[in-house]
Amino acid sequence: MKMKLLAFLFACLLPNVKGEGSSANWCYNLPTCNFYTWPTISPHFCNGSQQSPVDIVTRNVVINASLVPFTYSGFNDGSALQEITNSEGKTVKISVNDSKVNVSGGGLTDLYKTSQVHFHWGNGSSTGGSEHTVDSRQYQMELHIVNYKASYGNLTAALGDPTGVAVFGFFIEATNDSGNPGSWNNLTSFLSSIPSNGNSKNIGGQLALEDLLLGVNRTKYYRYSGSLTTPSCNEAVVWTIFKDTIKVSKDLIDLFSTTVRINTTSDSLMTYNFRGGQQLNGRIITSQTSSATTPHHSTFISAVLLAAGLWWFC
Ligand SMILES: *[C@@H]1O[C@H](CO)[C@@H](O)[C@H](O)[C@H]1NC(C)=O
Ligand SMILES: *[C@@H]1O[C@H](CO)[C@@H](O)[C@H](O)[C@H]1NC(C)=O
Ligand SMILES: *[C@@H]1O[C@H](CO)[C@@H](O)[C@H](O)[C@H]1NC(C)=O
Ligand SMILES: *[C@@H]1O[C@H](CO)[C@@H](O)[C@H](O)[C@H]1NC(C)=O
Ligand SMILES: *[C@@H]1O[C@H](CO)[C@@H](O)[C@H](O)[C@H]1NC(C)=O
Ligand SMILES: *[C@@H]1O[C@H](CO)[C@@H](O)[C@H](O)[C@H]1NC(C)=O
Ligand SMILES: *[C@@H]1O[C@H](CO)[C@@H](O)[C@H](O)[C@H]1NC(C)=O
Ligand SMILES: *[C@@H]1O[C@H](CO)[C@@H](O)[C@H](O)[C@H]1NC(C)=O
Ligand SMILES: *[C@@H]1O[C@H](CO)[C@@H](O)[C@H](O)[C@H]1NC(C)=O
Ligand SMILES: *[C@@H]1O[C@H](CO)[C@@H](O)[C@H](O)[C@H]1NC(C)=O
Ligand SMILES: [Zn+2]
Numbered sequence: 001m002k003m004k005l006l007a008f009l010f011a012c013l014l015p016n017v018k019g020e021g022s023s024a025n026w027c028y029n030l031p032t033c034n035f036y037t038w039p040t041i042s043p044h045f046c047n048g049s050q051q052s053p054v055d056i057v058t059r060n061v062v063i064n065a066s067l068v069p070f071t072y073s074g075f076n077d078g079s080a081l082q083e084i085t086n087s088e089g090k091t092v093k094i095s096v097n098d099s100k101v102n103v104s105g106g107g108l109t110d111l112y113k114t115s116q117v118h119f120h121w122g123n124g125s126s127t128g129g130s131e132h133t134v135d136s137r138q139y140q141m142e143l144h145i146v147n148y149k150a151s152y153g154n155l156t157a158a159l160g161d162p163t164g165v166a167v168f169g170f171f172i173e174a175t176n177d178s179g180n181p182g183s184w185n186n187l188t189s190f191l192s193s194i195p196s197n198g199n200s201k202n203i204g205g206q207l208a209l210e211d212l213l214l215g216v217n218r219t220k221y222y223r224y225s226g227s228l229t230t231p232s233c234n235e236a237v238v239w240t241i242f243k244d245t246i247k248v249s250k251d252l253i254d255l256f257s258t259t260v261r262i263n264t265t266s267d268s269l270m271t272y273n274f275r276g277g278q279q280l281n282g283r284i285i286t287s288q289t290s291s292a293t294t295p296h297h298s299t300f301i302s303a304v305l306l307a308a309g310l311w312w313f314c
Contacts, residue, residue, distance in 0.1 A: 026231045028090070028273045029262075035275045042231035050235045051278035052226030053131035053169075056285055061222065064286040067107045069219040074101035074114070075210040081117075081203045084190045089197035089262035090230070091273055093118040101209060103147055103166065106240060107223060112147035112166045115155045117209070119143055120229075120274040123257045125174040125250035131229050131274045132169055132241050139245060140253050141172035142274070143212065159234040162225065166238045170216060172253065173245035180249045183211035188252045191259040216244040224285040229275045243287075 026041060027033040039047035074080050080100040087093040094117040101114035121141040122129030128138030145168040148158035158164030179185050186207055193201040222241040227233045260270045 027262075029268070029271070038231050038233065038275075042233060044232060045227065045235060046231055046233035048227065048233065048235050049279070049281040050226055050283060051233060052229050052237060052239060053133075053275060053277055054224065054226065054280055054283075054285070055133045055136055055277045056222055056241065058135055061285050061287050063289060064107070064223070065288065067221070067223055067286060067288045068105055070106035070108075071104045072210075072218070073103070075213075076208050077101065078205045078208045080114075081207055081209065083200045083202055084187075084194060085200035086194040086197055086260050086270075087118065089267075089270065091118045091120065091270075092191065092194070092256065092260060094203065096209070098148075102150065103168075106221070108166055108238065109163065111150045113150045114145060114147045114209070116146050117143065117212070118146070119256065121253070121256045121271070122274070123271040125253040127272075129272070129274055130171055132171075133277060134171075139171040140174045141248070141256070143170040143172060143246065144168065145170075145209070159228075159236045161236060163238050164236045165228070165234075166240065167228075169239065169241040170213060171242070171245040172248050174250045174253050175247045177249045178251045180252070181214050181247075183207060183214065184248050184252050187212065188255040188259075191255050195259060195261055195265050197261070197263045213246060215247055216242050218242060220244060220288065222285050222287050224280075224283055226278075226283075 025033060026038055028035065031037075033041060077100050080097050082095045082097055085093045085095070096114045096116055098113040098115050102111055103114065104111040119141055120129060120131050125140050128140065130139040130142035132142065133139075146155065147166040147168070148155040149161065149164050149166075152158040152161070152164060155165065190201050190203065193199065220243045222239075222243065224239050225235075226237050226239050227235045228237060257269055257271045261267050262270055
């Protein structure tokens with residue numbers, strides 16, 4: 001009985017277990033295969049009820065004091081980032097030596113090894129390109145660090161567990177200067193070496209993961225349960241979205257949408273490679289503290305009413 005169930009689970013999981021960057025017949029920019037069609041062309045998980053990305057409505061965020069800081073290992077290791085790749089014409093991906101980089105803490109129950117980093121963007125710094133949004137605000141880009149529960153041995157094997165994968169999302173916000181920060185100048189200088197689908201280039205010890213995450217206080221984040229944001233959209237992800245943004249100058253952001261292409265150099269540039277927001281369906285987004293930096297409207301009104309009430313009574 002158990003064996004039959006296992007065999008069934010295995011058989012139905014296999015065709016879908018490919019993870020981000022799979023070669024399934026999906027795309028971002030054609031009406032026949034863009035993200036509106038994924039629930040139909042990859043229905044097994046993409047039509048689920050716990051999909052990602054989502055809009056983070058800050059007034060609905062619930063405080064959870066158990067969301068302690070993470071322990072980051074190897075984020076400063078300049079030899080851990082291996083190759084930068086034009087991955088299936090869908091994203092730019094950096095492979096990480098998962099023996100050298102891992103994370104724990106942060107309310108995660110296990111140690112997770114870091115497998116890869118990739119990016120989502122729009123069409124240059126004047127358009128939105130992030131997958132998650134905050135109070136409907138879409139940032140220019142979003143960086144994802146993909147980590148899998150170490151006990152599974154690899155990312156694919158972790159996709160059957162609702163907490164098998166921990167993805168870290170960082171928002172990229174455009175600044176008006178140029179060539180900044182230097183680490184992103186380094187990163188984007190590799191893009192011209194990977195114009196076509198499948199091209200890759202060794203990063204050769206020039207960058208550590210934390211060099212790309214400048215200006216982010218990595219103790220402040222949102223947490224919710226969701227999915228991969230590309231088919232097959234497996235609902236296996238503990239999402240961590242950092243509140244602080246990485247500030248990158250416009251000229252460097254522009255290089256993503258003007259350098260790498262969806263197939264060969266005669267094909268279209270890679271643009272708008274993000275999935276649109278999905279329904280929360282009752283899921284709750286949590287954080288360490290209230291994220292509102294300015295009093296929310298209703299809070300403000302309550303305060304005014306309270307003050308008025310007090311005045312009336314006094
Ligand atoms: C997706 O799920 C919804 C709700 O369960 C269902 O109504 C719809 O028919 C499904 N669509 C596809 C393409 O499977
Ligand atoms: C990854 O790191 C381990 C541990 O330092 C090392 O033994 C291994 O050779 C590295 N793998 C690659 C492909 O560099
Ligand atoms: C986590 O990363 C550190 C730093 O590279 C390394 O020493 C340690 O062996 C890693 N742990 C695991 C379980 O891979
Ligand atoms: C708070 O976070 C901890 C650690 O991740 C988790 O075990 C617990 O379920 C969370 N509580 C709520 C109400 O989300
Ligand atoms: C991206 O922006 C450029 C420059 O503004 C424009 O020429 C191009 O058509 C845009 N591409 C898409 C897919 O919208
Ligand atoms: C991933 O791990 C599973 C289970 O240990 C194993 O069967 C599979 O071959 C591994 N896949 C890769 C790509 O290493
Ligand atoms: C950046 O430039 C734009 C357009 O010139 C301007 O509207 C915006 O205020 C500038 N932002 C900053 C932070 O200076
Ligand atoms: C950028 O790359 C150069 C080599 O081209 C390297 O020496 C430098 O340390 C890198 N800078 C950063 C901030 O990573
Ligand atoms: C990060 O944020 C925490 C919580 O607000 C704060 O205590 C800490 O000092 C901050 N760290 C840095 C380096 O700013
Ligand atoms: C990508 O380019 C290769 C080489 O020109 C071509 O054989 C292939 O059909 C192209 N694929 C798509 C999906 O356009
Ligand atoms: Zn992603």
